[in-house]
Amino acid sequence: MRTAIRYFSGTGNTAWLVDRLKEALEKRGLPVSTGLIGIDDDPRIDEGPLSLVLCFPVYALDAPPLVQRWVERIPAGEGRTAIVIRSPGDPFFNGGTTRTMRRLLERRGWRVVIERMIVMPPNVFYRASDDLAALLLAAARRRIEHLADDIKEGRTLLEDTGNTVNGSSSAFNGLLARYGHRFGHDLRATAACTRCGLCVRECPAGTITMTDDGIRFGDRCQVCLRCMARCPVRAIIPLVYRSFPVRPYDLAALDAAGPEGKRPRNWFERRYRSYLDRS
Numbered sequence: 099m100r101t102a103i104r105y106f107s108g109t110g111n112t113a114w115l116v117d118r119l120k121e122a123l124e125k126r127g128l129p130v131s132t133g134l135i136g137i138d139d140d141p142r143i144d145e146g147p148l149s150l151v152l153c154f155p156v157y158a159l160d161a162p163p164l165v166q167r168w169v170e171r172i173p174a175g176e177g178r179t180a181i182v183i184r185s186p187g188d189p190f191f192n193g194g195t196t197r198t199m200r201r202l203l204e205r206r207g208w209r210v211v212i213e214r215m216i217v218m219p220p221n222v223f224y225r226a227s228d229d230l231a232a233l234l235l236a237a238a239r240r241r242i243e244h245l246a247d248d249i250k251e252g253r254t255l256l257e258d259t260g261n262t263v264n265g266s267s268s269a270f271n272g273l274l275a276r277y278g279h280r281f282g283h284d285l286r287a288t289a290a291c292t293r294c295g296l297c298v299r300e301c302p303a304g305t306i307t308m309t310d311d312g313i314r315f316g317d318r319c320q321v322c323l324r325c326m327a328r329c330p331v332r333a334i335i336p337l338v339y340r341s342f343p344v345r346p347y348d349l350a351a352l353d354a355a356g357p358e359g360k361r362p363r364n365w366f367e368r369r370y371r372s373y374l375d376r377s
C-alpha cells in the first residue's frame with residue numbers, strides 16, 4: 099500500500115527523521131510520497147488506498163498548532179489508516195502526547211493504528227553535547243527501523259499517555275496556540291543581515307517581509323524557529339525570549355560519526371539514558 103508522509107519541521111530534526119523513514123519504507127518495498135506542511139497549504143492527500151504518516155515536532159507537549167489546524171482540514175479518511183509520530187527534544191513527560199492528533203484524525207474518519215515517539219537532539223532551551231546528539235540519532239535510526247517493520251506488517255500500537263501528561267499538554271499547548279504569535283513581535287534582524295531573503299521565503303507562516311527599513315516580523319508567527327535556525331549569518335535573535343538559543347546540529351556529520359564511544363556528558367544528559375536503553 100502507498101504511504102503518504104506529511105510532516106512539519108521548523109529546525110530540521112523532523113525533516114531528517116522523515117528522510118530516514120522514507121528510506122526504511124522504500125527498502126521494504128513500500129512506495130512513499132512526502133510533503134511539508136505549511137500554514138496555507140491545501141491539505142489534499144492522494145486518493146485511493148493509502149496510509150497516512152503524520153510527523154511533527156513536539157511544541158508544548160503536543161503537536162504544533164499549525165499542524166493541528168492542517169489536520170482539521172484534511173479530506174475524510176473513510177477508514178484509511180493513519181500513523182502519528184512525534185519528535186520531542188526530550189523524553190521527559192513522555193515527550194508529550196499524540197492524543198490530540200489521534201482525536202482530530204479519528205474525527206475526520208481516519209483509523210489511527212500507531213502512535214510513536216522518536217526523540218531528536220534538543221536544540222531549544224538546551225543544546226545537547228555532540229555525544230548525546232549522536233547517541234540520539236543512532237537510537238532514532240533503530241526506532242525508525244522498528245517503525246517501518248510495524249507499518250509493513252500492519253501492526254496496531256497505540257499509546258495511553260495518562261491524565262497528567264494529557265492535562266498538561268492541553269494547558270500549555272493551548273497557551274501556545276493563543277499567544278504564540280507574540281513571539282514574532284520579539285524577533286529582530288540585526289545589522290549582520292545581508293538581505294538575502296531566505297527567511298522571507300522559508301517562513302511557514304509567511305509572516306516575514308523585507309522592507310526598506312529591514313526585516314519585519316508580522317502577526318502570524320508559529321514559534322517554529324526556522325528563521326533563526328536557517329539564517330546564514332545568524333542575524334535573527336529574540337529580544338526577550340533569549341531562552342530560545344536555536345543552534346542546529348550538523349545531523350549528517352553526527353550520524354556518519356556514529357554512537358561508538360559516546361556517552362551523556364552531564365547529569366542533565368544522563369536523564370536520557372533510560373530512553374536510549376529502551377530504543
Ligand SMILES: Cc1cc2nc3c(=O)[nH]c(=O)nc-3n(C[C@H](O)[C@H](O)[C@H](O)COP(=O)(O)O)c2cc1C
Nearest residue numbers: 107108109110111112155156157158159186187188
Ligand atoms: C515552541 C516550542 C515548544 C517546544 N516544546 C517542547 C516540549 O514540550 N517538549 C519537548 O521535548 N520538546 C519541545 N520542543 C523542542 C522540539 O520538539 C524539538 O526540538 C524538535 O525535535 C524540533 O523539531 P524540528 O527541528 O523538526 O522543528 C519545543 C520546541 C519549540 C520551538
Ligand code: SF4
Nearest residue numbers: 291292294295297329
Ligand atoms: S535569512 Fe538572515 S541574512 Fe537573510 S534576509 Fe533573513 S535575516 Fe537577513
Ligand code: SF4
Nearest residue numbers: 301319320322323325
Ligand atoms: S517568523 Fe520565524 S519562528 Fe515565526 S513562523 Fe516564521 S520562521 Fe517560524
